[in-house]
Each structure stands twice: as structure tokens, then as C-alpha cells.
Amino acid sequence: MTDLDPFEKKILRELQQDASLTTAELAERVGLSATPCWRRINRLEQDGYIRARVALVDRRKVGLNAHIFAQVKLNAHGRANLDEFSAAIRDFPEVLDCFVLMGSTDFMLRIVAKDIDAYEKFFFDRLSKLPGVQEINSTVALSEIKSTSALPIA
Numbered sequence: 001m002t003d004l005d006p007f008e009k010k011i012l013r014e015l016q017q018d019a020s021l022t023t024a025e026l027a028e029r030v031g032l033s034a035t036p037c038w039r040r041i042n043r044l045e046q047d048g049y050i051r052a053r054v055a056l057v058d059r060r061k062v063g064l065n066a067h068i069f070a071q072v073k074l075n076a077h078g079r080a081n082l083d084e085f086s087a088a089i090r091d092f093p094e095v096l097d098c099f100v101l102m103g104s105t106d107f108m109l110r111i112v113a114k115d116i117d118a119y120e121k122f123f124f125d126r127l128s129k130l131p132g133v134q135e136i137n138s139t140v141a142l143s144e145i146k147s148t149s150a151l152p153i154a
Contacts, residue, residue, distance in 0.1 A: 004049070007030055007031070007032055007036075007037075007040060008040050008043075008044060008049075009153050009154070010029070010030040010031070011026060011030055011037065011040055011041060011044065012044065012049065012050070012151075012153050013150075013153050014026055014029050014030060015041075015050065015053070016149070016150040016151065016153075017150065019053040019054070023037055023038045023041065026041070056149065059112050063114055064112040064113065064114060065113075065114065065115055066112065066113040066114065066115050066116050066118065066119050066140065067110075067111075067112055067140070067141040067144070068110075068111040068112070068113065068119055068138050068139065068140050068141065069108065069109070069110055069111070069138070069139045069141065070108070070109040070111055070123075070127070070136055070137065070138045070139075071101075071105040071107070071108055071109075071136070071137045071138075071139075072105065072106055072107040072108075072109060072127075072133060072135070072136050073104070073105050073106050073133075073134045073135040073136075074106045074107075074132045074133060074134055075132055075133075075134040077131075077132050079106065079132070080132075081131065081132055082100075084131060084132075085107075085130055085131070085132055085133075086098070088130050089107075089109070089130075092122075092126065092127070094111050094112060094113055094119075094122055095109050095110070095111050096110045096111065096112060097109065097110040098110075105137075116140065119138075119140075123136070123138065
């Protein structure tokens with residue numbers, strides 16, 4: 001991140017809080033005029049610092065009341081076909097995040113579902129049937145203490 005100037009860092013911090021700001025509003029907040037601010041935003045997007053501008057939706061308001069973390073372990077055959085497992089996971093809209101881990105577990109998934117019954121159906125009908133899956137340990141989140149997508153940009 002050493003190639004970002006102080007204005008670009010401010011732009012990233014502001015957009016993480018409110019991506020709906022107009023260029024003029026953003027420019028005012030970071031201390032630039034609109035045209036240089038617009039150029040910096042374009043550079044940040046082209047260079048991949050800004051991947052997308054999205055709305056953060058409250059999962060409970062749209063009926064996704066179950067929040068589950070699943071640790072998945074693959075057998076030796078499954079580890080040889082990580083691409084196949086990864087492609088299948090990408091196609092599951094219930095899976096919000098998937099991370100490859102080091103250690104005794106191969107993947108950590110963050111999953112949402114309507115309720116525990118819906119997760120059970122997803123677990124048995126889809127997740128556990130993926131080729132190479134040896135073991136899945138699911139943990140249900142009871143409440144949310146902190147949730148953010150904002151990165152701590154100094």
C-alpha cells in the first residue's frame with residue numbers, strides 16, 4: 001500500500017463508509033476538487049484497490065436468520081482436486097466466504113440460511129455430497145458482536 005498517497009487513503013476510508021457519495025461530496029470530504037478526486041477513484045478502480053461498490057444488506061431483514069461457520073476437511077483424493085471443490089463452492093449462493101486454511105482443516109466457510117432446517121437441507125443435500133469431503137464441522141453463530149467490511153487503512 002506504499003504507492004497510495006494520503007488523498008487516496010482518505011478516499012478509500014470514505015468510500016468504505018459510504019460508497020454512494022458523489023464525486024463532488026467525496027472530493028469535499030478528502031480536500032480535493034472534483035476532477036482530481038475522480039481521477040484518483042478511477043485509478044483505484046483500475047488498479048484493483050476498489051473491487052466493487054455495493055450495498056450491505058441486513059441478512060435478517062431478508063429472511064436469512066441462520067449464520068453458520070463450517071470447517072471442511074477433504075480426503076487425500078479431494079485435496080488433489082481443489083479446483084473442483086472450489087468451483088462447486090463458488091456456485092453455492094449460501095456460501096458468503098470461503099477460505100483455504102493451513103492446519104487440520106482445509107476450508108472455512110461462512111454460510112447463511114433461512115433457518116437451521118434450511119441449513120440442514122443444504123448440508124445434507126449439497127455440501128456433504130461434494131466430491132472429496134471427508135468431514136464438516138458446523139458452528140452456529142448465536143449473535144453478532146462486530147461485523148464490518150471496512151479495512152483499517154492508516
